[in-house]
Amino acid sequence: MATILLHLSLKPRAATAPAFRSPIIPSSKPRFLTLQPIKETNPITKKVSSYKNGNGSNTPPLPETECPVPHEQQPMHEYQSLSTSFPFSWASGDLVEYCSRLFVTGFSFALLIGLPVAWFGSVGPKSEPLKLVLAAASSGILVVTIAVLRMYLGWAYVGNRLLSATVEYEETGWYDGQIWVKTAEVLARDRLLGSFSVKPVLSRLKYTLVTLAVSLLVCVLPLINVDLGGQEGSYTTSKDFGVRAIPGIYNDDSARSFEPDAFCGEPGLP
Template structure:
């Protein structure tokens, strides 16, 4: 699945296309590029597990007697963790998008002290940009919409807590 480019001076692990393929195979990021049904069910599964974990944690270590406060605090903690998860996904994919869309690639030959810059040829640039536009941009848009929905969820939790 990884591609070795013969006329590319960039080390194998630092080539943008190989970085994309490696990130796509990791556990957290593979979930974010899965089909919509799998993405939604994974999101709901993580949300429910966090909801149960934080409800047990809040019940053991706090003395909240009001049920509405208990549920709103539980939802708030769960949403914060999910929001941080989506921020991590967004930052990871945006780094790869920047590397794929750029006409130059910064790489390190043997250590931090000897960095080089390689200018992509037109073949590599076209291939990387097509991969970015047609495979990565839809997933990063989906992550943005998920973050927006979590923001509205924060608003509804605050409204629920304010009313009750």
């Protein structure tokens, strides 16, 4: 009986699936590794960062650091001030804007100054409208020509200083003839600037001067012909009426014909 009870108590248990423990996910935020800056080993970067100025910035020194020329007399500074000053900045701007400004300047001067002066300075303004228009147009073209010539001289001066290998400057208040020879970097930079920025402006101004000279000649020649035609007409009219005097010319014969009492007793008086 005891043997049967022992056999029943040793009955094997049913097989169950193995239990796996689930991983415990912490509720705190995940931690990331801090990124360290990559050290630059480029030799060019090291060379640039090795430059230090007085303020401690990592900028290379300018080529004019060793230049004894005053800042306002350096060609680079002269170019910058000229390209932003009036009216020199017109020549370096857009072509349409440049032409429109010149046209407005000439037309305004011709309308506001040239035309009133020609109107009050002529004897018969209503009878000679072509002469008034030509005189006003000539005055406007002349003013524009003077302005363009002044711009050309200024740009030519700056261009010569940029292209030159030496710079003349005044160290004191009086011109003492100091000369500084440009370094290789400054000379290369100035010549590039003069070749690609100043020379196109000078070419534009040259073409403008030629155009204005032709326009002024076209306006002046008809004006001269009108004046000569008026003088010939007055001379013909005086001959038809038997007057021996030419308008604008004095001689003894014309004086005797108009004032015979002043020549009493002289030979040759009728």
